[in-house]
Amino acid sequence: MILIAMGVSGAGKTRIGELLAERLHCDFTDGDAFHSEANKEKMHHGIPLTDEDRWPWLRTIREAIEKEQRAGVDAVFTCSSLKRSYRDILRAGDKDVCFVYLKGSREVLEERLQTRTGHFFDPSLLQSQLDTLEEPAAEEAITVSIELTPEQIVDEVLKQVEAR
Known part of the structure; x- marks a missing residue:
């Protein structure tokens, strides 16, 4: 099983991903690690990524998912996965991939981003992420309030994974 914690910046993907991996005794990989330096630089300067910026990043994460699957292990990843087309790349028709949508209000997200330190994401980009977000349907992801x-x-999440 591959779980992907998804949502906009500030939703807590990394923290939840780490905790899920700890509870499941499996590997954890933060999707941000796969961003190119050019992508990180754009986000640091408040420039939203385009689909063209994201495609190579998403394909690299999918390759990492396939590597874990070939090894026969469970794993937890994080990736904003804002659009259905992005989730389609990550899922690649694979029933073993389950998205966990960390859903929060703009107010909570803004508060979290204002207090976060040491991250390349410029908080001014939150609106562009919210504008891009295509919330997943119930059959596409487990949705949990942040x-x-x-x-x-x-x-x-673990309760809902078991129920699936």
Whole structure:
């Protein structure tokens, strides 16, 4: 099984991904690690990424997913996965890939981004991510509110994974 924690910046993808991997005793990979330096530089300067910027990044994450699958192990990844077409690349028709949509209000997301340090993402890009976001349908992802505690989010995700 491959879980992908998804959502806009500030949703808590990395924290939830790490906790899920810890609870599942599996590998964790942050999708941000696959961004090119050019992508990171654009985001650092408040320039939204285009689809053309994202395609190579998404394909690289898909390759990492396939590597984990060939090794026969479960894994947790993070990736904003804002559009259905992006999720389609990551899923590639694979029933073993499950998205976890971390959903939050603009107010909560803004508050989190204002207090975050050490990240290349310029908080002014939140609106462009919200504009780009195509929320996944119930059959496409497990949706959990980011207003729960991280532990409650992980408990809910694991409960819903078992129910699938």
